[in-house]
Amino acid sequence: MTSKKTEKYHLILQGALKVFAENGYHRSQVSKIAKAAGVADGTIYLYFKRKEDILIHLFQEKLGELVNKFHESVAETNDACEALRMICTIHYTELENNPELAYVTQIEMRQSELELRKEIGITLKPYIELIENIVQQGIDNGQFRANLNVKLVRNLIFGSMDEVVTSWLLSGQKYSLRDQVDETLQFFIHGVSK
Amino acid sequence: MTSKKTEKYHLILQGALKVFAENGYHRSQVSKIAKAAGVADGTIYLYFKRKEDILIHLFQEKLGELVNKFHESVAETNDACEALRMICTIHYTELENNPELAYVTQIEMRQSELELRKEIGITLKPYIELIENIVQQGIDNGQFRANLNVKLVRNLIFGSMDEVVTSWLLSGQKYSLRDQVDETLQFFIHGVSK
Amino acid sequence: MTSKKTEKYHLILQGALKVFAENGYHRSQVSKIAKAAGVADGTIYLYFKRKEDILIHLFQEKLGELVNKFHESVAETNDACEALRMICTIHYTELENNPELAYVTQIEMRQSELELRKEIGITLKPYIELIENIVQQGIDNGQFRANLNVKLVRNLIFGSMDEVVTSWLLSGQKYSLRDQVDETLQFFIHGVSK
Amino acid sequence: MTSKKTEKYHLILQGALKVFAENGYHRSQVSKIAKAAGVADGTIYLYFKRKEDILIHLFQEKLGELVNKFHESVAETNDACEALRMICTIHYTELENNPELAYVTQIEMRQSELELRKEIGITLKPYIELIENIVQQGIDNGQFRANLNVKLVRNLIFGSMDEVVTSWLLSGQKYSLRDQVDETLQFFIHGVSK
DNA sequence: GATGAATGAGTGTTCATTCAT
DNA sequence: AATGAATGAACACTCATTCAT
Numbered sequence: 001m002t003s004k005k006t007e008k009y010h011l012i013l014q015g016a017l018k019v020f021a022e023n024g025y026h027r028s029q030v031s032k033i034a035k036a037a038g039v040a041d042g043t044i045y046l047y048f049k050r051k052e053d054i055l056i057h058l059f060q061e062k063l064g065e066l067v068n069k070f071h072e073s074v075a076e077t078n079d080a081c082e083a084l085r086m087i088c089t090i091h092y093t094e095l096e097n098n099p100e101l102a103y104v105t106q107i108e109m110r111q112s113e114l115e116l117r118k119e120i121g122i123t124l125k126p127y128i129e130l131i132e133n134i135v136q137q138g139i140d141n142g143q144f145r146a147n148l149n150v151k152l153v154r155n156l157i158f159g160s161m162d163e164v165v166t167s168w169l170l171s172g173q174k175y176s177l178r179d180q181v182d183e184t185l186q187f188f189i190h191g192v193s194k
Numbered sequence: 195m196t197s198k199k200t201e202k203y204h205l206i207l208q209g210a211l212k213v214f215a216e217n218g219y220h221r222s223q224v225s226k227i228a229k230a231a232g233v234a235d236g237t238i239y240l241y242f243k244r245k246e247d248i249l250i251h252l253f254q255e256k257l258g259e260l261v262n263k264f265h266e267s268v269a270e271t272n273d274a275c276e277a278l279r280m281i282c283t284i285h286y287t288e289l290e291n292n293p294e295l296a297y298v299t300q301i302e303m304r305q306s307e308l309e310l311r312k313e314i315g316i317t318l319k320p321y322i323e324l325i326e327n328i329v330q331q332g333i334d335n336g337q338f339r340a341n342l343n344v345k346l347v348r349n350l351i352f353g354s355m356d357e358v359v360t361s362w363l364l365s366g367q368k369y370s371l372r373d374q375v376d377e378t379l380q381f382f383i384h385g386v387s388k
Numbered sequence: 389m390t391s392k393k394t395e396k397y398h399l400i401l402q403g404a405l406k407v408f409a410e411n412g413y414h415r416s417q418v419s420k421i422a423k424a425a426g427v428a429d430g431t432i433y434l435y436f437k438r439k440e441d442i443l444i445h446l447f448q449e450k451l452g453e454l455v456n457k458f459h460e461s462v463a464e465t466n467d468a469c470e471a472l473r474m475i476c477t478i479h480y481t482e483l484e485n486n487p488e489l490a491y492v493t494q495i496e497m498r499q500s501e502l503e504l505r506k507e508i509g510i511t512l513k514p515y516i517e518l519i520e521n522i523v524q525q526g527i528d529n530g531q532f533r534a535n536l537n538v539k540l541v542r543n544l545i546f547g548s549m550d551e552v553v554t555s556w557l558l559s560g561q562k563y564s565l566r567d568q569v570d571e572t573l574q575f576f577i578h579g580v581s582k
Numbered sequence: 583m584t585s586k587k588t589e590k591y592h593l594i595l596q597g598a599l600k601v602f603a604e605n606g607y608h609r610s611q612v613s614k615i616a617k618a619a620g621v622a623d624g625t626i627y628l629y630f631k632r633k634e635d636i637l638i639h640l641f642q643e644k645l646g647e648l649v650n651k652f653h654e655s656v657a658e659t660n661d662a663c664e665a666l667r668m669i670c671t672i673h674y675t676e677l678e679n680n681p682e683l684a685y686v687t688q689i690e691m692r693q694s695e696l697e698l699r700k701e702i703g704i705t706l707k708p709y710i711e712l713i714e715n716i717v718q719q720g721i722d723n724g725q726f727r728a729n730l731n732v733k734l735v736r737n738l739i740f741g742s743m744d745e746v747v748t749s750w751l752l753s754g755q756k757y758s759l760r761d762q763v764d765e766t767l768q769f770f771i772h773g774v775s776k
Numbered sequence: 777g778a779t780g781a782a783t784g785a786g787t788g789t790t791c792a793t794t795c796a797t
Numbered sequence: 798a799a800t801g802a803a804t805g806a807a808c809a810c811t812c813a814t815t816c817a818t
Contacts, residue, residue: 008777029812030814031780039778040779042778043777045813051814117364118364144386144387145380148377148386149374152378155358156378156381157354159355160353160357163353163354163357164350170312170315180343187346190385191382191384191385192332192339193338224787235788235804235806419784419808419809428782429810431781432810433811434781495699505689505752531775537762540762547741548739551741551742552741555741571731571735572734574773577775578773579771580730581726581771611791611792613792621799621800623800623801624799628798632793
């Protein structure tokens with residue numbers, strides 16, 4: 001249910017996503033976002049403290065939806081391998097289907113000050129922790145090695161997927177991202193060894 | 195022996211590294227860099243076309259050194275696992291020992307326009323390819339699975355390490371990065387499975 | 389009645405005229421013009437694309453008024469000699485009464501790039517053509533020689549008056565400009581010969 | 583006789599004439615002039631106090647030659663009409679044959695500060711006075727009207743020719759300047775009347 | 777709440793001039 | 798005298814943010 005108050009809020013976020021994806025954060029003037037959202041420049045400041053705030057909220061909003069999808073999909077299984085597969089599938093599929101979102105998360109999000117990076121870290125945390133829980137679950141049910149450093153491994157897993165997406169994006173999205181799921185999973189499960 | 199001509203060039207790069215690490219790229223005024231380098235503002239433009247150019251050269255210079263170290267170390271062995279270990283060791287150790295460089299590569303480098311990102315991609319390519327070669331070598335000598343997608347795997351490996359470094363940096367460098375080498379290698383070689 | 393929108397536009401032009409006359413175009417910083425106009429620096433760029441634009445608009449605005457006066461005065465007569473007299477009278481009188489405008493038209497206008505000079509040429513054209521028409525009229529009604537090269541003669545006439553104004557200005561405006569009308573006319577009509 | 587000391591002086595002036603004509607005064611960096619002259623930047627300051635100085639000297643040098651030609655040609659005759667014809671012929675011919683010089687005198691010379699304009703006025707004075715003398719001579723020998731205001735008339739004459747040259751230049755030199763001599767003279771001698 | 781005109785702080789870059797060699 | 802690397806003052810322009818309506 002979207003109240004009348006939040007209508008403009010979402011219009012602005014929608015406009016910002018479009019403008020950021022087209023021009024990059026630093027080249028996206030507030031007035032351009034306002035125009036894309038169909039509101040006046042000043043109106044933006046009724047919903048956001050600063051320009052940076054738009055980016056943060058955009059990230060939180062969009063990532064929140066993603067994290068929800070992750071949680072929903074994983075809830076259905078006790079198999080850690082299967083859970084990892086679902087995580088990876090959603091990760092690749094969702095970003096492949098939303099190139100604008102992909103661009104903003106992979107490129108623009110990183111273009112921010114240290115302060116903002118930490119803010120983003122907080123938003124990202126539930127996702128990272130979800131991966132951590134899956135790894136822990138895999139250990140607990142005997143699927144994974146017991147001596148895994150879960151905090152390190154979750155970073156390795158997230159970092160891998162993250163880089164694959166960025167690489168795909170910078171390459172010009174010339175191949176299918178979701179087609180990489182199987183081989184990515186192979187690597188997570190068995191590593192490179194025979 | 196540093197020729198007189200390149201002396202200021204390196205002074206400026208050194209100053210820029212310091213200033214970028216302290217303030218971030220966008221908050222680093224050219225005049226601040228000049229001051230840190232002990233030269234006049236205008237002098238910078240005798241050696242660099244524009245501010246962005248400093249970042250690119252800084253990256254190329256520093257990353258070039260790193261890539262050389264990677265190549266040298268790897269040249270000594272035919273064992274793909276051992277080569278991966280060396281790569282990871284150098285990657286973690288060098289950045290741990292050069293926090294300023296780490297900050298610039300992990301945070302500031304990403305703060306740049308798409309155009310620059312591609313420039314950086316080119317500089318990074320030899321490193322990525324080195325990893326690819328190691329993986330290929332591992333396949334060839336039977337250490338690794340034959341059906342590995344080398345281009346995907348190299349991205350997974352690089353992305354993993356990259357994320358570990360970023361995470362370490364954003365955490366405030368509270369733990370030892372090089373101590374993560376063994377477990378990182380475990381993950382690369384065997385994945386998570388028992 | 390000046391609409392609210394154009395109010396600042398005219399304030400800026402007025403300020404620019406003053407500042408240009410006092411300091412010359414190149415020594416007139418935008419901030420100085422803004423101050424003289426009683427607006428913020430940035431406001432200028434809501435009404436003009438760039439600094440040069442102010443000069444062009446100033447010229448068009450002021451010259452447009454002059455050209456109108458020329459046209460009005462000439463419309464009243466069929467006598468080419470009388471028309472020339474009116475042209476000359478207005479030319480001298482108006483500039484004598486507006487030393488700031490005189491300074492800008494005679495000195496600053498010429499200080500601009502070739503590109504701008506052509507722009508100015510376009511604005512000046514109606515005036516030059518008016519002179520041409522008068523000459524043609526004089527030929528047609530038998531007052532002037534039939535074999536006059538009207539395009540050359542209009543330049544000779546305009547150039548004469550223009551130089552007289554510049555000379556008067558550079559001399560420090562020590563004598564009356566309008567007092568030169570009679571003798572200037574004599575020269576136009578009869579030349580130097582007995 | 584050119585001493586070794588003045589060799590570079592003339593090289594610089596020659597280079598400046600070329601560069602000014604090609605780029606205009608304000609877009610002509612000192613370093614560009616130095617390059618065109620085949621000397622080092624600093625060398626220029628051994629011969630000229632400031633950049634503006636080059637323009638002044640260039641003007642004085644080139645105009646000095648012109649004035650000499652004027653004087654020589656006029657010395658041969660006592661006929662004021664004939665003298666005016668010679669003045670006009672040389673004025674148009676010389677500038678038509680030296681488009682670079684024409685460009686600098688008609689366009690660039692005007693692009694200078696009031697201070698410089700007065701400097702130029704001084705250099706131009708002998709030429710203006712020469713015209714004045716011719717007019718006076720015409721009066722004295724009964725060729726011209728006795729009640730002519732010589733100081734005004736000289737300005738009218740100079741201004742006419744000056745405007746014709748500028749107009750020809752801005753038109754892109756599409757027609758012959760010297761072909762305008764006869765009709766210009768007609769205007770000076772008889773004005774426009776029948 | 778909504779507007780959008782107005783603000784003014786902030787900075788990369790140029791280039792005339794200097795001066796140690 | 799000649800060099801040319803180094804200097805640093807100067808400034809147009811942008812754009813996030815405010816606030817009177």
